[in-house]
Amino acid sequence: MKMPWMKLICLAFLFLSLRNQICYGAPDDYDDYDEEEEPKEKNPPGQDKCNGIFLTYTFTERNKELPHVKNVTAQAWSFKSKATLVNTGLEELKGWKMFIRFQHREVLVSATNAILVDGAGDFPAKVEKGATLSGYPNTDLKTSVDTAGDLTKMSTEIEFTGTMFGLNEKAIPLPKSIRLANDGWKCPTLTTYRTFLTTCCHKDPKYKSLNQSAKGKYTPRQYGDVNLMYDVLKSYEGSYEAQVTIDNDGTLSRLDNWNLTWEWMRGEFIHSMRGAYTRRIEYSDCIFGLPGQYLKGFDFSQVMNCEKRPVISDLPLEKANDTEIGHIPNCCKNGSLVSPVMDENNARAVFQLRVYKLPPDTPKTVLYPPQRWNITSLVSAHYHCSAPVRVDPSAFPEATGTGAKTYAVASWQVVCNMTKPEKKRAKCCVSFTAYYSNGAVPCSTCACGCDDSQTDKCNPSSRAMLLPPDALLLPAVNRTAKIKAYAKLKKKPVPRAMPCPDNCVVSINWHVSSDHKAGWTARMTLFNWGETQFKDWYAAVELKKAASGYDDVYSFNGTKLVSPKNTIFFQGLKGLEYLIEIKNGSSDSKPKVPGKQQSVISFTKKKPEAINIRKGDGFPSKVFFNGAECALPDSLPSAATLLSSMPLLFFSAIAFLLITYPFHS
Template identity: 30%
Template sequence: MKPLCLICCATTVILFCSFQTAEAFDSLDPNGNITVKWDIMSWTADGYMATVTMFNWQQYRHISGPPGWKLSWSWAKNEVIWTMLGAEAISQGDCSAFATDPLPHSCARTPQIVDLLPTSIPYSEQIANCCKGGMLPSFLQNPVNNSAVFQMKVGLAGTSNKTVQLPQNFTLKSPGPGYTCGPAVKVPPSLFTTDGMRYTEAFMTWNVTCTYSQYLAQKTPSCCVSFSTFYNSSLPPCAQCACAYLPLVLPTTAMTDQPDVLYCTTDMCPIKIHWHVKANYEEYWRAKVTIINRDFSRNFTDWTLVIQHPNFNNFTEAFSFNYKPLNPFGVYNNDSAVFWGLQYYNEYLMHAGEDGNVQSEMLFRKDSSFTFASGWTFPHRVLFNGDECVLPDPQDYPSLPNSSPRLTATASTLLSMYIAAIVAYLTIVLFL
């Protein structure tokens, strides 16, 4: 068994690591974002009732829970939250100016809102699409359930469209950093219906758009890729120090309740993706993909795997993963796909050990571009849970078998003597 490592190791290792970064724009999901929609549904004596909805419009990047997402903002005036349904502020703040009973739910100048577990409050006090433990599935994986909702009674806020001011400085954590939110922008009021016939209109609506950057989430990659083939026994491992998942100081209880515990490897990556070119048929070829969790302290809930490869226009089947094409450049130019686990079978990638991997075989139909040369059968880009993985150096790709190996001088001489003996024997037999 491989030795375990706390992620705190010698800082000298870090000095020899080259880290990759990722920009916020993702060409495989150019329109992906999380949109926060804030609807004022009615006026109260000193403010309004609001319904806040978070939509995950990303194709393959989700938020796992608990604790899941955390949404915060700064009030424009001295607003307070009198009551909440479907979520809660983690701090009440300073409510000493109020003599009411009960006090406001939160008087914080910058409230931080977290989701609730479905078991934490009675069902009668829940609202539709609330209370998921902070989980926010991606749109592609779960287009029916890619939202989270909570309601607030906001006080000291103004009681008309002219007196209400938009909150500022929105932030979204998942649960760590990674998302950058733009300013609140007024949009046409939302329409609501309960029976599909009669519609009601929100009094006022604004949207906030939050986009993801892997570099903001973590300075180093969290996954790497290795390759192998049936025609060559050499195996390009994950690049050395690909992740270097090493902080500069030892974690303490104050910094983290549960430090990551990894297999000690040369790449120090919590997740390894292995792509094996398994078989070659007349009209098809087959690859096997294995996702390996080397982090003993974590399981990866509702994982996603994105693969970019030029043959996905002719993809036939994934034998034990869910699959959907991404089609970022149109249905006729598909070179990428997203995979995720089958429910109750391999939906959860458990912590490292015996259950620490999931795998599937993938079948492709050959087209005119198919070749084993120049690493064509290997993916061009791999992402796990929406984060870019480090690929092997192309110079390390397995080489093709030599179909006509050159003979050494000795072997060539022996072969010539053998052929000459056969010819002489046949000549004698034919003339007898």
């Protein structure tokens, strides 16, 4: 059957159209659609299987810095890297903290979306021993369930720039480890790839915090040695009123003449303050800075402080009832916060301030606390402070006395804990003596630091030399002759450059006075070599094996503490609360006389065979003065020093007696 020519033409066009689509694929608009549907870049290995917080650290690049040197270990390299935290679990992480254990003498120059905490300071920061970072401005990692998978709310990316040392050109500089630093989290497995590290962290089901409050809307409150609260009491357009509370909660912690610092991150400034003051009263930074640009008609002459890092100090006692700058509860204690073991009523300080904000943070609902908190004190411990963590609003008694409570608009907590002092950076030191040795083991060389002017005349690296016990009563500058004479007596070499002194304001001598089957005694002497007296001083000693036998102290008040374990707490008796300053000698030719407090301490031996006084059980493993951990000497007194000083004639007489009158069985 013949087909009409029109039908043949239609069939031909249909065939050509089908052939074109089969041979050449879909049109261009279909190509675009397929590209959009292609899967995006894959997640790092292990992230999809992690039910918790997934961490990564990725090395990006590095370049050789000037100067170029032949010594590989001395060559500096600039580097770039990034770290990510992703909440892949079902529980929100509030106030995240990440620890990175660097290992190539890294110096961090900058980090986005995070700040350094735990005493690392501001950038640039040496982080060769590791660095802990917390989120800023976003501190929390929400879950995928609560955000419909919004990565901007459930993850954080930190970009690092810095300097590192000591690798050849082809090596990839990765940290030794990474982990989540929040309490109660474990990161058991670290996986290392060529250019990055990964780990999956999860909640430890066995973890039970003994130092936090009950759960609320925000992060539970933690409790450390010194706890600070930043409470916004009233919020206005462009400003707010806040209250800062400092609680000294540590058993051994103490603050004398405290100075508190923080860093404003968003251009804020302090307009006024009650209960404390800034060390500098100035407003030039406001006039020539961002506040002057945004607040054109503002009267900055009434502003207290415009520094990015203000230094805040307590007011003296006489300002406590001043209606303009004082007159708030728990203010104005002259910077002294004692241990709660001594006086709970004098362990808290409070001050209030008016803070002004800059655009775009002027709405009353936009509130950011200052960051990088640090607190220091005269002759007290070094403290590492956490980043501010949002907690449930603080409650205060209502002013009318009805029993009702008012609540802060918003509250943040900062926790500071005492740290062990770095070598040669202590604030006090200890010497050891004993009844069975005529040589004193002095404080270690440069125990409290040495400056450059000293090291030209003495050796800061040399070990401290033994000295006669009476030399401990002399200032360090007057001991040289006695040290040399003692070394000559012991036939010990005297170095050309003598060891540098300890340079400590406070030193403590621990002397083992006696040792017998039923017990033993020690004498503790405190010396003040400084120009300032210490009111309401206290000291504490840790005796790991002998503390349980503590019996009595005769010229101090003494208490055996439950926590820390094996620790005895001492303070002055009534009328002896002052450790006075150093005084001039009786004449110009006489050395200065230090302030001194002393007492004998008695101990019993519950199990005599379990305690060996001479081998170290009678000497403290830790000593504290006013909250500061003191530097201990690097050796113990030896009976050999007593024997070596006996006259040769005495030994001859003993030998003669032994030969003439032999022992009989």
